Amino acid sequence: MGAFFPLDTNSRKFGIKNLFNCQSKFVVYLIICTCKLIYIGNTICLLAKRIGEHWSNIRRKKVGEKRESAYFYENCNSVHGGILRILSSHLEKRR
Structure with missing residues (x-):
């Protein structure tokens, strides 16, 4: 489950110590909308696949299924211009 938070421009900055890319799995990520609202989510899948699902839901107007898709579709009307971090x-699931 993800969560939305308002962007606080006066908040503390945190450094990222590891290298990540779109092929990373088991990550916690945030999307900063152009309206400055932050969505925080997590995935065990490839990050590229999960973000692709977000964008697909928004483009296809599948707003009833996902809260973040509904927000982006209704308030921002675009998947472009946001920031992903x-x-x-x-660590991958322990055996």
Whole structure:
């Protein structure tokens, strides 16, 4: 489950110590909308796949299924111009 937060431009900055890319799995990520609202989510799948699902839901107007898709569709009307950041990574599931 993801969550929305208002962007506080006076808040503390945190450094990212690991290298991530769109092929990363088990990550916590944030999307900063052009309206400055922040969505925080996580995924165990490839990040590229999860973000692709977000964008697809918005483009296809599947707003009833996902809260973040509804917000972006109704308030921003675009998936472009936002910022995506990976906040952390979890180790793959232990066996």
